[in-house]
Amino acid sequence: MRAGFPDFRLGNVLATSFTATLTERRGNAVERIPTPHRLLDWLAVNGLAADSCTTAQFDLARELRESIHAAATAAALHDALPASAVEVINDRSAEGRAAAILTSEGERRWRLGPDSQVEDALGVIAADAIDIIAGERDGRLALCASPTCRAAFFDTSRSRTRRWCDMNTCGNRQKKARFNAGRRERPGSAE
Ligand SMILES: [Zn+2]
Numbered sequence: 001m002r003a004g005f006p007d008f009r010l011g012n013v014l015a016t017s018f019t020a021t022l023t024e025r026r027g028n029a030v031e032r033i034p035t036p037h038r039l040l041d042w043l044a045v046n047g048l049a050a051d052s053c054t055t056a057q058f059d060l061a062r063e064l065r066e067s068i069h070a071a072a073t074a075a076a077l078h079d080a081l082p083a084s085a086v087e088v089i090n091d092r093s094a095e096g097r098a099a100a101i102l103t104s105e106g107e108r109r110w111r112l113g114p115d116s117q118v119e120d121a122l123g124v125i126a127a128d129a130i131d132i133i134a135g136e137r138d139g140r141l142a143l144c145a146s147p148t149c150r151a152a153f154f155d156t157s158r159s160r161t162r163r164w165c166d167m168n169t170c171g172n173r174q175k176k177a178r179f180n181a182g183r184r185e186r187p188g189s190a191e
Pocket residue numbers: 144145146149150151164165166170
């Protein structure tokens with residue numbers, strides 16, 4: 001991947017992988033798609049490779065990302081969905097013209113149109129967000145237990161008791177924090 005940019009946090013759910021391009025939202029936020037080119041990198045990694053991205057398309061992408069974040073957060077909290085976020089998600093979904101393609105190996109691919117490829121890709125992401133927010137897929141929307149994160153994630157564990165958006169980052173950090181707190185409580189243990 002391109003040097004000098006934060007790595008992507010990829011999960012197995014497209015819509016929440018997309019919202020995870022901005023992490024630590026309640027702490028020192030890390031923007032993982034700071035440029036249009038970096039958005040193209042992210043789309044390519046997620047099977048939605050587009051040739052180019054204008055500033056206007058980049059703005060649409062980040063607006064969609066924040067709208068999905070807002071709507072998914074409200075859904076996880078069983079709050080009313082913010083109307084403006086719903087409108088953005090629906091607009092992007094309606095504008096996209098990607099086609100689902102079945103490969104001879106039996107896998108699904110997305111075919112984007114000759115033009116407006118970023119809009120097509122955003123349509124796929126918006127439709128994925130609609131699926132999980134509307135409860136069309138097996139799983140539960142939840143918020144990450146890390147106080148500096150609070151990312152909305154889609155819990156598909158059998159028990160539906162996952163606490164962190166990502167075990168390798170938020171989950172690990174929490175465990176480490178608890179471990180260090182335990183050490184501090186023991187007198188004489190050096191930090
Ligand atoms: Zn998290």
